Amino acid sequence: xxxxxxxxxxxxxxxxxxGLAAAACSSAGGSTSGGxxxxxxxxGFTGPDGPTVTKLVNEFNKTHKNITIKxxxxxxxxxxxxxxPALAAGNGxxxxxxxxxxxxxxxVKHVFVPLTSYYKSSPDTSALxxxxxxxxxxxxxxxxxxxxxxxxxxxxxxxxxxxAGISGAPANWAEWIADLKKLSKPGSAxxxxxxxxxxxxxxxxxxxxxxxxGGIVNPTVTKSMLSDPATVAAVQQxxxxxxxxxxxxxxxxxxxxxxxxxxxxxxxEVNGPWATTGYAQAKVNFGLAPVxxxxxxxxxxxxxxxxxxxxxDSPAKIAAAETFFNFWNSKQxxxxxxxxxxxxxxxxxxxxxxxxANPDVALFEAAGAKAQPYELGTQYTNIETDTxxxxxxxxxxxxxxxxxxxxxxxxxxxxxxxx
Amino acid sequence: xxxxxxxxxxxxxxxxxxxxxxxxxxxxxxxxxTAYTFMLPSLVVLAVFMFYPLVRAAWLSLTNYAxxxxxxxxxxxxxxxxxxxxxxxxxxxxxxYYAGVTTPVSVALALALALLLNRQRLPxxxxxxxxxxxPAVVSLAxxxxxxxxxxxxxxxxxxxxxxxxxxxxxDWLTSQTLAMPAVIIVxxxxxxxxxxxxxxxxxxxxxxxxxxAATIDGASPWARFRRITLxxxxxxxxxxxxxxxxxxxxxxxxxxxxxxGGPAFSTETLVMxxxxxxxxxxxxxxxxxxxxxxLLIILVLSLLQMRFFNRRIVRY
Numbered sequence: 001x002x003x004x005x006x007x008x009x010x011x012x013x014x015x016x017x018x019g020l021a022a023a024a025c026s027s028a029g030g031s032t033s034g035g036x037x038x039x040x041x042x043x044g045f046t047g048p049d050g051p052t053v054t055k056l057v058n059e060f061n062k063t064h065k066n067i068t069i070k071x072x073x074x075x076x077x078x079x080x081x082x083x084x085p086a087l088a089a090g091n092g093x094x095x096x097x098x099x100x101x102x103x104x105x106x107x108v109k110h111v112f113v114p115l116t117s118y119y120k121s122s123p124d125t126s127a128l129x130x131x132x133x134x135x136x137x138x139x140x141x142x143x144x145x146x147x148x149x150x151x152x153x154x155x156x157x158x159x160x161x162x163x164a165g166i167s168g169a170p171a172n173w174a175e176w177i178a179d180l181k182k183l184s185k186p187g188s189a190x191x192x193x194x195x196x197x198x199x200x201x202x203x204x205x206x207x208x209x210x211x212x213x214g215g216i217v218n219p220t221v222t223k224s225m226l227s228d229p230a231t232v233a234a235v236q237q238x239x240x241x242x243x244x245x246x247x248x249x250x251x252x253x254x255x256x257x258x259x260x261x262x263x264x265x266x267x268x269e270v271n272g273p274w275a276t277t278g279y280a281q282a283k284v285n286f287g288l289a290p291v292x293x294x295x296x297x298x299x300x301x302x303x304x305x306x307x308x309x310x311x312x313d314s315p316a317k318i319a320a321a322e323t324f325f326n327f328w329n330s331k332q333x334x335x336x337x338x339x340x341x342x343x344x345x346x347x348x349x350x351x352x353x354x355x356x357a358n359p360d361v362a363l364f365e366a367a368g369a370k371a372q373p374y375e376l377g378t379q380y381t382n383i384e385t386d387t388x389x390x391x392x393x394x395x396x397x398x399x400x401x402x403x404x405x406x407x408x409x410x411x412x413x414x415x416x417x418x419x
Numbered sequence: 420x421x422x423x424x425x426x427x428x429x430x431x432x433x434x435x436x437x438x439x440x441x442x443x444x445x446x447x448x449x450x451x452x453t454a455y456t457f458m459l460p461s462l463v464v465l466a467v468f469m470f471y472p473l474v475r476a477a478w479l480s481l482t483n484y485a486x487x488x489x490x491x492x493x494x495x496x497x498x499x500x501x502x503x504x505x506x507x508x509x510x511x512x513x514x515x516y517y518a519g520v521t522t523p524v525s526v527a528l529a530l531a532l533a534l535l536l537n538r539q540r541l542p543x544x545x546x547x548x549x550x551x552x553x554p555a556v557v558s559l560a561x562x563x564x565x566x567x568x569x570x571x572x573x574x575x576x577x578x579x580x581x582x583x584x585x586x587x588x589x590d591w592l593t594s595q596t597l598a599m600p601a602v603i604i605v606x607x608x609x610x611x612x613x614x615x616x617x618x619x620x621x622x623x624x625x626x627x628x629x630x631x632a633a634t635i636d637g638a639s640p641w642a643r644f645r646r647i648t649l650x651x652x653x654x655x656x657x658x659x660x661x662x663x664x665x666x667x668x669x670x671x672x673x674x675x676x677x678x679x680g681g682p683a684f685s686t687e688t689l690v691m692x693x694x695x696x697x698x699x700x701x702x703x704x705x706x707x708x709x710x711x712x713x714l715l716i717i718l719v720l721s722l723l724q725m726r727f728f729n730r731r732i733v734r735y
Contacts, residue, residue: 081698084486084698084701087486087487088486088487105701109485109486109487109488109701110487110488111487199679199681200679249572249593250590250593251590251592251593251681251682252593381699381700382700385699386700389681390681390682390683390684391683393593393595393681393682393683394595394682394683396593397593397594397595397682397683
């Protein structure tokens with residue numbers, strides 16, 4: 001009697017143990033078996049550029065018989081939420097593509113392989129755009145390879161402009177502000193002159209500050225510029241337009257802004273090349289123009305996504321990943337990518353004739369000449385998400401501009417000083 | 420002095436004897452073994468997902484663990500940082516504001532609904548009860564998505580219908596004053612059904628004779644409520660208030676989805692701060708410390724509530 005019960009108990013315990021062990025066996029990132037290397041690649045290319053990226057990865061897999069790239073595309077917020085715990089648990093992907101704004105925070109934790117030797121030895125890296133490579137440098141070392149280089153331009157809705165009697169896109173701030181006031185119609189079904197997100201978006205506010213001679217931080221990311229007169233003036237001017245003239249909804253996310261422009265409820269949007277296909281499919285009759293010139297000239301923001309290699313990868317996997325990087329930045333791949341997505345190629349040696357199949361690319365490339373990346377070093381989250389965005393939210397809710405910015409200025413300086 | 424030691428010793432021995440009792444005989448031991456075997460799966464789950472994280476978090480809160488790289492023991496450093504962190508105090512105020520409104524309103528509304536839906540002859544009583552209870556079983560994070568759309572100025576119901584009534588609110592979730600009421604509304608909506616069901620169960624334990632006797636004695640409905648219903652529900656009220664308070668101090672789901680803690684941190688609660696510090700700023704040690712302070716706050720609050728209610732429990 002006791003024996004049987006003990007056996008029963010034993011069976012339960014063994015089953016439990018096996019179950020726990022099976023659950024605990026996590027699937028590792030990739031695997032190496034008999035010379036064939038599988039690499040996992042995570043990124044957030046859920047937009048219209050996704051299919052082109054998938055096509056190119058499949059091409060790589062076909063032409064490189066002993067390397068297979070297993071790509072997982074997920075929304076960017078899911079990507080960032082998954083990446084950290086995965087890296088901490090040692091289950092991170094072999095290759096990950098992320099915005100260079102976020103790269104420094106991860107790079108200083110030594111989760112990515114330093115790529116200085118790759119850059120020195122690879123034949124293609126010298127042809128890469130300087131702005132794109134700059135974004136991958138943290139503390140003097142390159143930690144990633146550019147995937148794309150995306151300057152922002154002004155999308156304008158030709159239909160809504162025609163209805164308002166405006167002939168073309170604005171060329172400078174005076175024209176821009178006049179057009180915005182004409183195109184913004186408040187009411188129960190409002191129309192907005194501009195769709196501008198201020199959170200969870202590719203930042204547009206820095207452009208407005210730069211074009212007025214101001215900024216959020218100085219070029220060497222050592223001091224805050226939030227209390228500079230040029231910055232305060234720009235924030236004052238544009239926040240008044242937003243609050244009093246209703247040129248754009250307050251405190252919307254980047255995705256909301258895209259939806260507004262796509263639904264033709266907003267006449268303009270400052271956005272990157274990834275949006276062209278989506279808007280074309282939604283039958284928005286849009287045109288592309290450089291961001292209107294401010295008092296300090298035309299300056300736009302360039303967003304760079306770059307891919308890095310997991311520091312826990314074996315030398316064989318690192319070599320395989322570098323082979324993929326060479327493929328990605330090769331001339332032919334970049335031409336296919338640019339033409340298919342509208343992104344500017346990462347290489348500077350691709351001519352306009354190569355890109356003739358997609359005329360938008362040439363426009364973005366021209367804009368790229370006046371573009372600079374928005375870099376905040378390792379303090380990106382602290383400055384952008386925790387200081388700048390709440391400050392703008394407060395200002396758009398009625399807080400006095402100078403006082404709020406002065407508080408934010410002190411906050412940013414304290415982050416830059418000691419973090 | 421010797422008397423005191425003797426009493427303590429006697430008490431300890433009685434306590435030890437009581438602990439030994441279930442294992443005294445062979446038959447009893449076998450029964451205990453069976454009992455523990457049945458409990459084993461739950462105990463394992465609790466151990467892995469509750470006790471281990473509790474202990475580990477306590478350890479983490481004493482270090483500067485930041486996900487990667489080496490972590491060092493820093494003693495009470497995180498707790499000291501917490502005391503000096505204006506973000507923590509601001510979020511504590513937000514949390515108290517949220518809990519201070521959600522708890523009494525949920526409990527009062529649940530009682531009112533329970534009284535209403537306890538009437539025998541109410542048509543559609545079952546459907547109404549089920550409809551009010553459904554939010555309790557729906558994922559709050561998922562339900563918060565349509566609520567967010569409802570409060571969005573450009574397309575939302577809330578602003579549209581309120582405007583029809585003459586109340587003009589252009590922005591709920593982007594206003595520092597209206598964002599918290601918006602998430603409070605969702606928080607109340609979520610739990611009121613659950614508390615209502617508990618109250619209905621409580622109401623049904625009150626013998627009808629009391630009401631009959633009171634009616635014969637000429638008591639008004641309000642007097643019946645005040646002198647019979649409310650006192651006899653005191654046990655239920657204690658339970659509902661304590662769990663409502665605990666739940667409201669842990670508010671996270673709808674705030675994360677609807678406002679992300681904004682605008683300008685006006686809706687950020689302590690749990691959101693824990694998430695932000697831990698997963699956005701990578702400061703796991705600090706986040707664990709905040710977690711433990713929250714645990715302490717909820718514990719003290721619950722003990723105070725129990726003391727308050729225990730004095731007022733009525734049994735006829």
